[in-house]
Amino acid sequence: MSGASIVVFDIGNVLIEWNPEAWFDRRIGPERRRAMFAEVDLHGMNDRVDLGEGFRDIIYATAEAHPAWRDEVRLWHDHWIELASPAIPRSVRLLRALRAKGVPVHALTNFGIDSFAVAQRHYDFLGEFDHAHVSGHMGVIKPDPAIFEMTERAAGASGATFLFADDRPDNVEAAAARGWRTHLFESPDGWAERLVAEGLLTEDEAL
The missing domain is CATH 3.40.50.1000 (HAD superfamily/HAD-like)
Known part of the structure; x- marks a missing residue:
């Protein structure tokens, strides 16, 4: 017992x-996903959300800070339940x-x-x-x-x-x-x- x-x-x-990499592979392709994750600290962004900062605010601010990936980063919020x-x-x-x-x-x-x-x-x-x-x-x-x-x-x-x-x-x-x-x-x-x-x-x- x-x-x-x-x-x-x-x-x-x-x-x-919970595998955001796999979701983005399907959405934007593995090559672009690898490039985005190399340039944008998405897991660090998510840690800030997990620490209690604003869900939409942090993700959208990160998107604005990386204009080349703005639309893709916003997907982390806008399609979040598909990631999870x-x-x-x-x-x-x-x-x-x-x-x-x-x-x-x-x-x-x-x-x-x-x-x-x-x-x-x-x-x-x-x-x-x-x-x-x-x-x-x-x-x-x-x-x-x-x-x-x-x-x-x-x-x-x-x-x-x-x-x-x-x-x-x-x-x-x-x-x-x-x-x-x-x-x-x-x-x-x-x-x-x-x-x-x-x-x-x-x-x-x-x-």
């Missing part, structure tokens, strides 16, 4: 696919199976204030957490240790109480440094196996 009593999901690439898609169905089922058993389920995610609100309108399961710890509201992003400390304070728990799944090794390492139980998410199948191994779900419940 697991020592964990709170299961914490990252969202991007755990519950929702599709949902990962088995992960959603695992979230709901845990909640059906009464296991507290939290989110800990790098997400902007406005972009998370858009995502919640599009994906109903993002409203089903017992608590969503969203970086934009917290003013800090993973893997900063402060975000894990803030999550502990909000949950009134610490250490091995948490079982945390994230697709980025640096985030997993930062959580482990605080004593959290962790899982490097590589597929929903592996996450399901971990939840069964921890005794939080049966094999049937984790289908």
Whole structure:
């Protein structure tokens, strides 16, 4: 039986696919996409949104600062829900199976204030957490240790109480440094196996 009593999901690439490069490859072609990403720090731009700055404001300001790529950069905002898609169905089922058993389920995610609100309108399961710890509201992003400390304070728990799944090794390492139980998410199948191994779900419940 697991020592964990709170299961914490990252969202991007755990519950929702997040691969802007692949989306832009389809939209403008791989060669132009590589050139744009080399010239414009789009992930740095997105970090500013995730830290709580204005979703449209930051992206449109970045577009204006790079006029050669203005229209393409604006797509990050104007077609954002297409970038943050599709949902990962088995992960959603695992979230709901845990909640059906009464296991507290939290989110800990790098997400902007406005972009998370858009995502919640599009994906109903993002409203089903017992608590969503969203970086934009917290003013800090993973893997900063402060975000894990803030999550502990909000949950009134610490250490091995948490079982945390994230697709980025640096985030997993930062959580482990605080004593959290962790899982490097590589597929929903592996996450399901971990939840069964921890005794939080049966094999049937984790289908």
